[in-house]
Amino acid sequence: MSEDPAAGNLTRKTLLKAAVLATAAAPLLIGGSVALARDRGASGRPLAVTPDCTDGDQPTHDNIEGPYFKPDSPLRNSLVGPGTVGTPLTVSGYVFDLSCRPVAGALLDFWQADDSGAYDNTGFDFRGHQFTNADGSYQLTTIVPGLYPGRTRHIHVKAQAPGQPILTTQLYFPGEPRNSTDAYFDPALLMTVRQADAGNQASFDFVLNLTQPSPTPTPTQSHGPTPSPSPSGTAAAQPWAPDTAYQAGDLVTYGGAVYQCLQAHTSMTGWEPPAVPSLWQRL
Numbered sequence: 001m002s003e004d005p006a007a008g009n010l011t012r013k014t015l016l017k018a019a020v021l022a023t024a025a026a027p028l029l030i031g032g033s034v035a036l037a038r039d040r041g042a043s044g045r046p047l048a049v050t051p052d053c054t055d056g057d058q059p060t061h062d063n064i065e066g067p068y069f070k071p072d073s074p075l076r077n078s079l080v081g082p083g084t085v086g087t088p089l090t091v092s093g094y095v096f097d098l099s100c101r102p103v104a105g106a107l108l109d110f111w112q113a114d115d116s117g118a119y120d121n122t123g124f125d126f127r128g129h130q131f132t133n134a135d136g137s138y139q140l141t142t143i144v145p146g147l148y149p150g151r152t153r154h155i156h157v158k159a160q161a162p163g164q165p166i167l168t169t170q171l172y173f174p175g176e177p178r179n180s181t182d183a184y185f186d187p188a189l190l191m192t193v194r195q196a197d198a199g200n201q202a203s204f205d206f207v208l209n210l211t212q213p214s215p216t217p218t219p220t221q222s223h224g225p226t227p228s229p230s231p232s233g234t235a236a237a238q239p240w241a242p243d244t245a246y247q248a249g250d251l252v253t254y255g256g257a258v259y260q261c262l263q264a265h266t267s268m269t270g271w272e273p274p275a276v277p278s279l280w281q282r283l
């Protein structure tokens with residue numbers, strides 16, 4: 001992560017977050033005060049759109065899988081229940097590509113030890129996977145994992161953009177005494193953690209080693225007929241365009257194919273229909 005609070009500079013990602021929050025995707029985060037609060041852009045002055053991506057972010061480091069991964073975890077973003085013991089923790093952030101574009105529909109599969117430092121190897125306690133929202137955001141509700149011999153405190157995660165290789169890594173906690181003695185600890189994988197009334201709030205942004213396809217030139221709506229042949233009932237489809245408010249059920253054409261909008265959003269470069277299957281279904 002290249003955001004350096006000491007420098008006081010707003011990075012591309014910080015600005016992007018602000019821009020994303022200003023779009024129709026914002027309702028996804030209205031309840032997510034964690035993601036909003038940690039933005040250093042919340043200093044009272046408005047944020048402008050940055051013209052270039054100059055962060056030079058490197059992909060998130062990988063880290064060992066360890067012996068306790070289990071496939072087929074439940075689809076859920078909360079690993080706690082009524083009887084869960086432990087210090088409440090939320091982890092939130094975004095998944096970006098190398099060009100600072102949010103990655104929608106990225107798989108995040110978390111697993112961790114319970115409050116006593118034990119993994120559930122017979123069931124799926126403290127295991128769960130989720131997919132990033134259209135703006136690349138995610139949030140995990142869990143507890144602070146307990147310590148177990150030989151390791152510092154950590155959360156395991158596998159991250160995967162649609163159709164891309166899996167990144168296996170771990171997230172670490174700042175200020176842990178064992179960070180200095182754990183051979184697998186990587187400071188690049190430290191979360192930002194702050195304590196709040198409701199428990200600890202952590203943030204971490206993933207940068208996946210991919211670049212999402214740039215949009216191809218989009219023909220203006222006044223040129224040319226609807227691509228033919230069109231699937232039945234799609235004659236009303238208009239060419240997809242960025243900065244357009246789409247509603248669920250809207251039809252667009254892109255790359256000679258017809259797509260149906262799955263959820264309302266404002267389109268943006270990087271969210272072309274083939275790149276975001278969570279938003280568009282090809283007909």
Ligand SMILES: [Fe+2]
Nearest residue numbers: 066151154156
């Ligand atoms: Fe572990």
